[in-house]
Amino acid sequence: MNRVTDELLRMVSDFTGAFKGAFNIRENGECAGRQSTDNIKIESKPNAPGLVVHIRPGTKGETVYIPACVTQGNINDLVYNDFYVGEGADVTIVAGCGVHTEDEGEATHNGIHRFFLEKNARIVYREKHVGTGGGTGQKRIDPVTEATLAQGASLEMDTVQLGGVDETYRKTWAKLAANARLVVRERIMTDGDEHARTDFEVTLAGEDSGCDLVSRSVARGQSHQEFYSSIKGLTRCAGHSECDAILAENGTVTASPALEASHVDAALIHEAAIGKIAGEQILKLRTLGLTEQEAEEKIIEGFLR
Amino acid sequence: MNRVTDELLRMVSDFTGAFKGAFNIRENGECAGRQSTDNIKIESKPNAPGLVVHIRPGTKGETVYIPACVTQGNINDLVYNDFYVGEGADVTIVAGCGVHTEDEGEATHNGIHRFFLEKNARIVYREKHVGTGGGTGQKRIDPVTEATLAQGASLEMDTVQLGGVDETYRKTWAKLAANARLVVRERIMTDGDEHARTDFEVTLAGEDSGCDLVSRSVARGQSHQEFYSSIKGLTRCAGHSECDAILAENGTVTASPALEASHVDAALIHEAAIGKIAGEQILKLRTLGLTEQEAEEKIIEGFLR
Numbered sequence: 001m002n003r004v005t006d007e008l009l010r011m012v013s014d015f016t017g018a019f020k021g022a023f024n025i026r027e028n029g030e031c032a033g034r035q036s037t038d039n040i041k042i043e044s045k046p047n048a049p050g051l052v053v054h055i056r057p058g059t060k061g062e063t064v065y066i067p068a069c070v071t072q073g074n075i076n077d078l079v080y081n082d083f084y085v086g087e088g089a090d091v092t093i094v095a096g097c098g099v100h101t102e103d104e105g106e107a108t109h110n111g112i113h114r115f116f117l118e119k120n121a122r123i124v125y126r127e128k129h130v131g132t133g134g135g136t137g138q139k140r141i142d143p144v145t146e147a148t149l150a151q152g153a154s155l156e157m158d159t160v161q162l163g164g165v166d167e168t169y170r171k172t173w174a175k176l177a178a179n180a181r182l183v184v185r186e187r188i189m190t191d192g193d194e195h196a197r198t199d200f201e202v203t204l205a206g207e208d209s210g211c212d213l214v215s216r217s218v219a220r221g222q223s224h225q226e227f228y229s230s231i232k233g234l235t236r237c238a239g240h241s242e243c244d245a246i247l248a249e250n251g252t253v254t255a256s257p258a259l260e261a262s263h264v265d266a267a268l269i270h271e272a273a274i275g276k277i278a279g280e281q282i283l284k285l286r287t288l289g290l291t292e293q294e295a296e297e298k299i300i301e302g303f304l305r
Numbered sequence: 306m307n308r309v310t311d312e313l314l315r316m317v318s319d320f321t322g323a324f325k326g327a328f329n330i331r332e333n334g335e336c337a338g339r340q341s342t343d344n345i346k347i348e349s350k351p352n353a354p355g356l357v358v359h360i361r362p363g364t365k366g367e368t369v370y371i372p373a374c375v376t377q378g379n380i381n382d383l384v385y386n387d388f389y390v391g392e393g394a395d396v397t398i399v400a401g402c403g404v405h406t407e408d409e410g411e412a413t414h415n416g417i418h419r420f421f422l423e424k425n426a427r428i429v430y431r432e433k434h435v436g437t438g439g440g441t442g443q444k445r446i447d448p449v450t451e452a453t454l455a456q457g458a459s460l461e462m463d464t465v466q467l468g469g470v471d472e473t474y475r476k477t478w479a480k481l482a483a484n485a486r487l488v489v490r491e492r493i494m495t496d497g498d499e500h501a502r503t504d505f506e507v508t509l510a511g512e513d514s515g516c517d518l519v520s521r522s523v524a525r526g527q528s529h530q531e532f533y534s535s536i537k538g539l540t541r542c543a544g545h546s547e548c549d550a551i552l553a554e555n556g557t558v559t560a561s562p563a564l565e566a567s568h569v570d571a572a573l574i575h576e577a578a579i580g581k582i583a584g585e586q587i588l589k590l591r592t593l594g595l596t597e598q599e600a601e602e603k604i605i606e607g608f609l610r
Binding site for chain 1: 538550552553554555556557558559560561562563564565566567568569570571572573574575576577578579580581
């Protein structure tokens with residue numbers, strides 16, 4: 001494992017020199033370390049790059065780490081990871097991703113993650129993305145997430161793009177059976193000429209299923225962000241989606257959410273707000289002795305927390 | 306003017322047997338009466354069906370009536386009306402539309418309205434749509450509204466679809482210069498197998514321009530409604546859009562609003578909520594002695610007011 005990977009892992013996946021429990025470290029398209037546990041089996045995917053992770057029914061309190069790093073230009077890493085989560089399991093998955101280039105070569109990671117949650121399974125999924133390195137090559141991360149939730153299952157996605165990623169296209173698709181829950185907290189920071197696009201498509205197919213999508217973004221510099229979401233309510237269900245964006249400098253944002261209620265008992269709500277930080281917020285912090293720039297940083301930090 | 310036209314006019318355009326001031330009545334594609342005033346000149350459009358209406362700068366307190374009725378099947382009426390509103394004028398335009406068929410022939414009205422508001426001109430535009438008659442022929446109303454607002458101009462659109470329109474596709478496009486204002490209050494009621502689609506595209510191009518779009522809809526029976534909106538903020542501006550929908554029986558609704566902030570001082574907000582009437586609201590009115598159905602009617606009436 002090289003030095004850059006070590007640094008990226010510390011940023012994106014709570015790495016402190018070692019992982020406890022099940023893990024797989026992917027470095028420039030290859031496996032740089034793997035460990036299974038009694039309850040969590042990590043295997044190479046036959047016929048395609050990537051992993052098959054089996055989590056035994058009833059597994060509680062364990063964490064699986066599956067970070068992926070690209071540490072040089074001219075690498076376009078594509079990986080397919082499948083997670084089979086047994087009935088009643090309650091597990092955390094940490095899937096950070098860092099891309100780094102020091103030259104003009106593009107450093108790209110495409111992670112295609114599929115989650116199959118059995119009855120009453122619960123997953124907390126944390127994903128941090130970062131781009132680093134002084135190279136001129138583009139740093140790209142294009143994650144695709146597909147989640148199929150059985151009755152009573154719950155998926156909580158907590159995703160953050162810390163910065164330095166030139167281009168990202170994030171697609172999240174989920175289908176929920178009865179009483180299943182999806183919670184998404186997404187925070188994306190872009191600067192310079194970066195571009196981020198995020199697409200959610202959630203189908204509330206089972207009775208009393210529900211989702212809560214909250215996307216917060218900060219667009220600075222000349223960066224541009226696009227938010228798309230679609231919540232389909234096919235039966236008695238509750239869906240909420242929210243997109244809040246802060247603009248700074250010359251950043252621009254587009255928000256395009258859709259609600260589709262095809263059942264009288266589907267209750268769907270959306271909110272979106274785009275704007276810059278209110279002057280009075282800045283003023284309040286300046287009276288406490290912060291400079292205008294420090295005040296802005298503080299507000300953005302709080303907004304993305 | 307036939308009896309059906311008389312009845313439709315009473316429903317859609319405050320008609321009480323006569324109009325005061327400037328008016329043009331369109332009946333089955335022909336002119337059934339017209340009057341200009343000193344300040345408001347109504348003329349036939351050269352080279353196309355429709356009107357050219359000139360409102361003199363500074364005109365205050367007048368109302369122009371331009372209702373259109375289709376009173377039988379197998380009529381597909383297409384009309385182009387242009388309104389040139391002079392600087393500082395402050396006028397109300399009433400543009401109701403009724404379609405009626407007693408047979409299997411389709412009764413359709415397509416009104417393409419263009420508004421050119423000069424500096425500080427102010428227009429209140431009221432439009433009621435209704436379909437009547439026991440025929441099996443489709444009743445369609447497809448209005449297109451294009452508004453160009455000069456500096457400080459203001460357009461307030463108050464549009465209602467009362468019911469009985471099988472199919473409607475409503476397109477509204479507006480471009481606002483500095484300090485201009487657009488306010489839209491749209492209410493659409495559908496029932497049976499009716500289908501309504503509404504599209505807004507508003508460009509806030511001038512500094513401190515603003516828009517406030519509020520669409521309320523009730524979808525009953527098997528009816529389906531689609532709401533699309535797009536607000537583009539190109540400069541310092543404020544845009545708000547809201548889509549609230551009540552579902553009853555097997556009605557379904559799709560809401561797909563978009564916000565596009567391409568300037569750091571553009572402040573854009575959207576809200577959408579789709580659902581059926583809350584049980585406690587019904588209960589409250591039932592304790593006052595109303596039946597469940599009466600309670601529902603009362604709530605819907607208030608919602609669409």
